Amino acid sequence: MSGTMVASGMRTLRKHARIARQYARMGVRRRSQFRVEFVSQVIMDCIWYAAKIGVFEVLYQYTSSLAGWRAADIRVFLGFVFIADAFMMMWLGHRWVFGRELKDGKLDPFRVRPANTVFLYFFQQFSLEAVLNMAIGGTYLAFALQRAGALDDPSGVPRVLWAVAVAWWSMTAMTVAFSIIEFWLVSSDLSMFLTHAFDLASTNPLDVFTRQVRSFLIWCVPVGLINYVPASIALGRLGLATGMLYTAWIVVFGLLACRAWVASFRRYESAMS
Amino acid sequence: MSVAISLRGEDLVHATRRHLRLLRTAFVYELRKVAAFRAGFFTREVLRGLERCAVMIFVYVALFHSSGRATLRGYTLEGMVQYMILVAVLQKMLFHERAIDVADQIFEGMITKFMVMPVRYFTLVLARWLQFMALQGAVAALVWVAGALVAPRWWPHPAGALAVAQALVLVVLGSYCFLLIFFLLSACAFWLDRVWTLLAMTRMVSGFAMGEMVPVTLMPKPLVSTFRLMFPYWSLNGPIEIFTGRQGSADFAFGLVVLIAWAIGLQVACGIAWRRGLLRYGGVGA
Numbered sequence: 001m002s003g004t005m006v007a008s009g010m011r012t013l014r015k016h017a018r019i020a021r022q023y024a025r026m027g028v029r030r031r032s033q034f035r036v037e038f039v040s041q042v043i044m045d046c047i048w049y050a051a052k053i054g055v056f057e058v059l060y061q062y063t064s065s066l067a068g069w070r071a072a073d074i075r076v077f078l079g080f081v082f083i084a085d086a087f088m089m090m091w092l093g094h095r096w097v098f099g100r101e102l103k104d105g106k107l108d109p110f111r112v113r114p115a116n117t118v119f120l121y122f123f124q125q126f127s128l129e130a131v132l133n134m135a136i137g138g139t140y141l142a143f144a145l146q147r148a149g150a151l152d153d154p155s156g157v158p159r160v161l162w163a164v165a166v167a168w169w170s171m172t173a174m175t176v177a178f179s180i181i182e183f184w185l186v187s188s189d190l191s192m193f194l195t196h197a198f199d200l201a202s203t204n205p206l207d208v209f210t211r212q213v214r215s216f217l218i219w220c221v222p223v224g225l226i227n228y229v230p231a232s233i234a235l236g237r238l239g240l241a242t243g244m245l246y247t248a249w250i251v252v253f254g255l256l257a258c259r260a261w262v263a264s265f266r267r268y269e270s271a272m273s
Numbered sequence: 274m275s276v277a278i279s280l281r282g283e284d285l286v287h288a289t290r291r292h293l294r295l296l297r298t299a300f301v302y303e304l305r306k307v308a309a310f311r312a313g314f315f316t317r318e319v320l321r322g323l324e325r326c327a328v329m330i331f332v333y334v335a336l337f338h339s340s341g342r343a344t345l346r347g348y349t350l351e352g353m354v355q356y357m358i359l360v361a362v363l364q365k366m367l368f369h370e371r372a373i374d375v376a377d378q379i380f381e382g383m384i385t386k387f388m389v390m391p392v393r394y395f396t397l398v399l400a401r402w403l404q405f406m407a408l409q410g411a412v413a414a415l416v417w418v419a420g421a422l423v424a425p426r427w428w429p430h431p432a433g434a435l436a437v438a439q440a441l442v443l444v445v446l447g448s449y450c451f452l453l454i455f456f457l458l459s460a461c462a463f464w465l466d467r468v469w470t471l472l473a474m475t476r477m478v479s480g481f482a483m484g485e486m487v488p489v490t491l492m493p494k495p496l497v498s499t500f501r502l503m504f505p506y507w508s509l510n511g512p513i514e515i516f517t518g519r520q521g522s523a524d525f526a527f528g529l530v531v532l533i534a535w536a537i538g539l540q541v542a543c544g545i546a547w548r549r550g551l552l553r554y555g556g557v558g559a
């Protein structure tokens with residue numbers, strides 16, 4: 001019985017990997033038609049990185065620590081912000097048009113396609129330029145980890161890999177979760193607003209907030225697991241048990257968000273505006 | 274000869290009246306459009322910008338607490354909170370790239386119909402800006418009054434009536450500069466097809482230069498000197514410091530000159546880009 005389930009799971013996984021490969025192929029082909037756009041998007045993300053780094057570098061002119069985070073720690077935190085963002089840009093870029101497509105009734109094909117609807121919709125727009133941004137963000141993260149001494153002990157690399165996996169999964173989970181609102185409040189822009197507002201909160205170390213806000217951003221709207229928790233895991237600021245607890249929570253949250261999205265998708269009626 | 278001049282004069286008056294009528298009609302139309310979806314209207318027009326203010330206040334409270342300093346280049350914690358509140362209020366009036374869809378219209382080939390109409394396309398864009406300013410001006414005023422009633426201790430109060438007037442003049446002119454720069458970049462769609470990254474880049478760079486998260490005053494001196502020559506600084510950071518009395522009338526005069534120079538330069542650039550772009554335009558869409 002369990003053998004059959006494993007075989008079935010592997011088949012599903014292989015099928016989705018094949019779909020992802022096709023999406024990536026189409027993304028590369030599409031980008032080859034807009035070469036200026038490719039360069040522009042890489043530069044745009046670099047400017048965004050520079051602005052983020054600039055804000056914190058200016059603030060650290062006036063202090064050696066911000067809510068317990070040294071400048072070296074903040075650079076690691078920013079490294080996670082960059083790789084989580086690059087992952088979003090690489091695979092989840094379609095989230096920006098979800099509200100509009102829902103309103104315009106463009107989701108019909110996803111009703112009948114024989115694979116996971118959430119995966120098919122959100123992963124459909126692969127971005128080649130984000131691969132380059134991922135390389136830039138990853139390099140910055142490696143530099144920051146090295147400077148912070150997070151790779152000095154043998155557990156450093158596995159801890160970082162674990163943290164990266166948490167960051168990417170959390171980004172996917174939150175993208176799916178925020179988009180659910182659009183099913184219930186069509187053309188409200190509320191999912192975009194909430195995504196932006198919580199993104200802004202999550203791109204600061206949560207220790208700057210009060211304990212209640214911090215708990216809210218981890219347990220209720222877990223955007224803290226996109227950057228804050230992964231950076232804390234990589235820096236060894238969190239114990240193994242706490243890190244595992246947070247990881248388990250975001251895995252469960254992500255699965256629940258996917259189920260809720262699929263359930264909400266049943267409300268979709270082609271012309272929702 | 275005098276009859277010809279008189280006729281040309283009448284034509285000019287007639288054309289101006291027609292443009293003003295179009296401006297009024299398009300203004301009302303734009304207003305109806307933004308208010309069509311009530312939840313979206315509230316999210317887009319009322320809540321926009323407040324989240325940054327809230328998050329940054331937490332960051333500055335932590336910064337002052339961690340550093341043990343009483344001031345940062347003249348800013349106390351209270352002053353910094355007031356700065357962020359004013360960022361949230363005044364930035365509402367600064368035109369942003371999501372409010373303009375010229376690039377999409379070029380990309381989708383929808384400009385054709387305007388080429389055969391006896392109107393200037395820019396009049397329609399101008400109407401949208403007027404709608405934006407009217408609506409956001411009202412929302413900003415409401416937010417400011419509500420905040421002043423709810424939290425008078427923390428709420429920023431103006432240095433005087435003159436300071437308010439000077440700050441508003443700079444914000445309105447700054448907003449117009451943003452309209453022009455976004456129009457200019459959108460017109461690049463005649464050559465580049467997709468320009469959203471250019472628009473986003475401009476927003477990011479201008480956000481940093483206008484001090485939307487960190488007052489420019491806290492930045493290194495060379496950056497401060499550079500940003501003071503750019504219009505984003507005089508669209509937000511400059512007006513805020515004039516409003517709160519950190520900068521005076523001499524700074525206002527300097528800012529006004531900078532903004533007018535930018536507005537003239539951008540207006541000319543927009544005209545050239547639009548005319549040259551139309552020569553390339555095929556009207557076939559994406």
